[in-house]
Amino acid sequence: MTQAENERRGNVPPSNKRYFYRTYGLTIASQLELPELPKAEATSQPDVVVLTPGVAEKLEGATFRKGWLEMGDDRCQITIEGVARYRVEDGQRILLDRRVPREVxxxxxxxxxxxxxxxSALGGLLHQRHWLPLHVSALKTPSGVWAFTGHSGAGKSTIGAWLHYTQNWPLVTDDVAVIKPHEDIPYLHPGPPRVKLWKDALAALGIQTEGLVRDLTREDKYHLMLNKGFQDHPSPLKALVMLERAEEGEAASLERIRGVEAFKSVMATLYRPEMGTEFNTAEQLMRESIKLAGKIRVYRFRRPWSLDQMNSSIEPLLHEIKQ
Structure with a gap:
């Protein structure tokens, strides 16, 4: 058995070696190699450390326990059966324990x-820092950064990848990016450079599934790591687009929304909102969401669901972006 296998089983102490990366505008020092992230210069004062000690099965003093998630006192613990246990503390540390029961x-x-x-672990850490992690796919367009959001399955990854491949616009994020409320300009700080796409979207874009990482919870969804074509530095967010599915026979349409509706769209975009309400107050989240909605444009984009019609259905969107 190799040392790496022994360590994963918890039979040997972890290495003291540190690997340095950057994401969300943070410098991370990790005992675990993270090839998905851009490398950073070594520093004695990283923003975040990822360590691999043992972690207790339950979070002591938790005020919230539901399934895989426990939270309380600027800490949370995430237990993924068959994978690992993650304890996130004070917006500064992630303790990772790979010694969890496995069936096979x-x-x-x-x-x-x-x-x-x-x-999820980094998402909890962002909430502990009182930032706004947004669940979006975003691109650097000729008129600034446009982000796309919607309920699960609304097609934000699909439309982001489609615009990236057909318009050659750099991706900023395809999962989570963060707004830091203390910044006067709403800079969108990108996270890991990965894209998650359904099998039919990959086929429509001519991308083979061979060698891709399959999503653990959705069999026909795959993860692509894009080391090229991603923006790895923050840019001001110009627009947020709420995606909706058009009714059969309905033409694609783009509508600017304002006021309460725009605020609700921003609130609906928050990543892991249950963590947000634990580590912030509801009033804080509402205040920051209202402020962000007032600084950007917010739209509703309804489009036919067929990928065969994608090039024609995105025309209203392209027209607005290129104005």
Whole structure:
């Protein structure tokens, strides 16, 4: 058995070596290699540390427990069965324990371990810093950064990837990006450079699934890591587009929305809102969402669902972006 396998099973102490990366405008020092993230210069004062000690099965003093998530006192613990346990503390530390029960394979896939570390665990850390993590796909267009959001399955990854590949616009994020409320200009700070696409969208874009990482919860969805074509520095957010599915026979349409409706769209875009309400007050989240809605344009975009019509259905969107 290799040392790496032994460590994953919890049989040997973790290495003291540190790897340095950057994401969300943060410098991360990690005991675990994170090839999905851009590398950063070594520093004695990183913003975040990722450590691999043992973690207790339950979060002590938790005020919220539901399924895989426990929260309380600027800490949260995420337990993913068969993968790992993550404890996130004070917006500064992520403690990762790979010694969790597994039904079949005694060794968790390293890609799965990193998937939840870079997703829910980092999302909790962003909320602990009182930032606004937004669940969006965003691109750097000729008129600034446009972000797309909507309920699960609304097609934000599909439309982001479509515009990236057909218009050659750099992707800023395809999962989570963050707004830092203390900044006067609403800069969108990008997260890990990955794209999650359904199998039919990959086929329509001519991308093979061979070698891609399959999503753990959705069999026909795949993860692509794009080391090129991503913006890895913050840019001002110009517009947020709420995606909706058009009724059969309805033409694609783009509508500017304002006021309460725009505010509700921003609130609906928050990543892991249950974490947001735990580590902030409801009043804080509302205040910051209202402020953000007042600084950007907010739209509703309704389009036919067929990928065969995508090039024609995005015409109203392209017209507005290119004005």
């Amino acid at each position: 394979d005694p060794v968790a896939d390293p890609g799965d371990i990193r998937l939840f570390l870079l997703g």
